[in-house]
């Protein structure tokens with residue numbers, strides 16, 4: 282099994298991630314919220330006390346090397362390749378209707394979607410083995426690999442964070458980054474700056490933003 286280099290030793294992430302070594306390292310806007318709870322559970326093993334109602338929406342990758350630290354009766358979870366929720370905005374809306382006010386977006390290092398084009402032939406073969414005609418499988422994979430591909434995990438998280446802030450301006454969204462080596466959360470260094478820049482986002486979402494959703 283492939284366990285990647287810890288992000289704190291990986292040149293790729295040098296100066297791009299902030300460690301969370303204590304409760305004080307958590308941004309004030311997240312303190313006392315379910316986002317703080319999931320960070321403390323992930324990094325320090327603090328147990329999460331489920332109230333019985335849904336408190337949090339978690340969006341993360343399908344990645345099998347990462348398991349969520351949450352009990353049942355606590356969180357809705359959207360797991361999709363790369364962790365982006367493009368095409369699942371209705372699911373987000375559904376959870377809001379159930380009372381959710383917080384979204385934890387969890388990116389990770391060594392994401393398969395950053396090399397999806399290399400893996401495309403294997404994916405085509407997997408469909409062919411299921412009985413798909415090869416040309417049809419190739420066309421399908423070409424279309425969806427392009428849609429799922431990311432060039433950089435942290436950049437993709439940033440882009441998706443900004444996109445979701447604009448579509449769901451009243452939702453508290455926390456971009457987090459999990460290191461697959463030790464399964465600890467980090468906070469992207471860009472978070473505070475990006476948060477400031479989108480904080481005055483219009484509370485009326487432009488119609489075209491909604492009609493252009495996939």
Ligand SMILES: [Zn+2]
Nearest residue numbers: 342344392393
């Ligand atoms: Zn992934």
